[in-house]
Amino acid sequence: MDIKICGLSTPETVNAALDGGASHIGFIFFTKSPRNVSAETAGALRQAARGRAQAVVVTVNADDDALDDIVSAVEPDVLQLHGSETPERVSAVKARYGLPVMKALSISTADDLVRAQSFAGIADRLLFDAKPPKGAELPGGNGITFDWSLLATLDGSLPYMLSGGLNASNVGDALARVHPSGLDISSGVESAPGIKDVALIKAFFAAIRSAQQRAA
Numbered sequence: 201m202d203i204k205i206c207g208l209s210t211p212e213t214v215n216a217a218l219d220g221g222a223s224h225i226g227f228i229f230f231t232k233s234p235r236n237v238s239a240e241t242a243g244a245l246r247q248a249a250r251g252r253a254q255a256v257v258v259t260v261n262a263d264d265d266a267l268d269d270i271v272s273a274v275e276p277d278v279l280q281l282h283g284s285e286t287p288e289r290v291s292a293v294k295a296r297y298g299l300p301v302m303k304a305l306s307i308s309t310a311d312d313l314v315r316a317q318s319f320a321g322i323a324d325r326l327l328f329d330a331k332p333p334k335g336a337e338l339p340g341g342n343g344i345t346f347d348w349s350l351l352a353t354l355d356g357s358l359p360y361m362l363s364g365g366l367n368a369s370n371v372g373d374a375l376a377r378v379h380p381s382g383l384d385i386s387s388g389v390e391s392a393p394g395i396k397d398v399a400l401i402k403a404f405f406a407a408i409r410s411a412q413q414r415a416a
């Protein structure tokens with residue numbers, strides 16, 4: 201199963217993610233986020249990780265000019281669109297950069313999953329995150345779970361990463377209930393907003409391994 205550690209900003213925590221077995225490392229491009237990084241920082245971190253994990257850049261309703269700059273500086277493997285991008289915008293981004301697009305969607309009701317179907321065959325993968333609280337500044341990275349049982353309505357045709365409020369304590373429960381093609385975590389491996397913690401990253405991977413052994 202793919203595992204994405206998102207919101208990385210230092211070599212130490214990127215190494216912890218890679219050593220733990222992360223398939224994806226995520227870099228946030230959203231100035232209001234405590235995890236926001238410069239293109240230079242993300243570019244250097246992704247170069248160091250090249251060949252070991254896929255580099256994902258996370259943007260929110262970014263226009264072509266902003267994406268051009270980020271893509272040329274970072275050379276990502278995947279673009280994660282975490283705003284209110286439409287299926288048409290996802291198609292246009294895929295065509296412009298020739299890169300896989302993971303579309304993040306906020307989930308709080310079954311209707312949100314009906315909306316997800318409009319990205320079928322367009323986004324390469326979805327990332328189901330919790331709906332941010334009213335008035336929240338951030339569309340993601342809020343450390344909030346959603347009702348995972350809603351995912352039971354999916355027919356299996358949409359590959360998705362499960363995201364939102366995961367941590368070492370609840371990831372086993374999540375894996376017992378749903379079967380995503382990937383997991384994504386950010387604040388659950390932080391000691392403070394934006395500060396990734398090597399011990400928490402290790403604990404997260406250990407919890408996943410335990411859950412997988414229980415299921416085997």
Ligand SMILES: O=C(O)c1ccccc1NCC(=O)[C@H](O)[C@H](O)COP(=O)(O)O
Nearest residue numbers: 206233340341342343364365385386387
């Ligand atoms: O993490 C952020 O600060 C962020 C800001 C703006 C857009 C997206 C953001 N995060 C995207 C992610 O993929 C997070 O990993 C995801 O929302 C889950 O976060 P968490 O609930 O903290 O594990």
